[in-house]
Amino acid sequence: MTTLNADPAELQKFSDLAHRWWDPASEFKPLHEINPLRLNWIDDIASLAGKDVLDIGCGGGILSEGMASLGATVTGIDLSEKALGVARLHLFESGQKVDYRLVSAEAFAEESPARFDVVTCMEMLEHVPDPASTIAACAKLVKPGGHVFFSTLNRNLKAYALAIIGAEYLLKLLPRGTHEYAKFIKPSELSRYSRNAGLxxxxxxGMNYNPLTKVYALGRNTDVNYLLHTRRET
Structure with missing residues (x-):
């Protein structure tokens, strides 16, 4: 029997907030603000129109809907029933088409290997017990030569100070307890996990936040939040 690669406390945390997912002034405000940045970054690299795309850890569907709006055929998977319920409900408001499924990345990889042109796994790896397992599932799900995109948090003192002390306690951009420092992942670690999985x-x-202008921007600084683009070996 395969152990589910999920932390029940993490699932409960996001399930309790699920009804607020599409409120741009809620705890999910940062996701709404960074979504155009990460969406354009993905599209610039992979050209989403006409692509078969999988969004792992889709939550309420902010990125999933964004990719669908650019012409991708999108499947979103998550292990929070409440978040998926909110995601499905929002489709009636947005008019977008996304196939949402309650399934883990590992189980879906067994069901649909090498099916997708593009796989995204954003703001999720720092919330699972075994990120290498999730990354291996991403590698199995994407077609040879296909794109896999990750985003997560670096592990260093600056990231702790800004992402936890600053964002959760001082600026209150996120609820307290959203992140655990021990689960942050260094870029070198994420790159190693990716290569080991065949990516x-x-x-x-890097993705940076200016607390004075309250604006997010992409750049070279990967000290705190960062994104990694990988491709599956052919």
């Missing part, structure tokens, strides 16, 4: 790292990009 070749391509581009490493």
């Amino acid at each position: 070749t790292p391509q581009t490493l990009t």
Whole structure:
């Protein structure tokens, strides 16, 4: 029997907030603000129109809907029933088409290997017990030569100070307890996990927040939040 790669406390945490997922002034405000950045970054690299795309850890569907709006055929998977319920309900408001499924990345990889042109796994790896297992599932789900995109948090003192002390306690951008520092992942670790799974790292990009202007931007600084583009070996 395969152990589910999920933390029940993490699932409960996001399930309790699920009804607020599409409120741009809620705890999910940062996701709404960074979504155009990460969406454009993905589209610039992979050209989403006409692609078969999988969004792992889709939550309420903010990124999933964004990719669908650019012409992708999108499947979103998550292990929170409440979040998926909110995601499905929002489709009636947005008019987008996304196939949402309650299934783990590992189980879906057994069911649909090498099915997708693009796989995204954003803001999720720092919430699972075994990120290497999730990354291996991403590699199995994407077609040879296909794209896999990750985003997560670096593990260092600056990331602790800004992502936890600053964002959760001082600026209150996120609820307290959203992140656990021990689960943060260094870019070198994420790159190693990716290579071990048969994914070749391509581009490493930082995502930074200016507390004075309250604006997020992509750049070279990967000290805190960062994104990694990989491709499956052919």
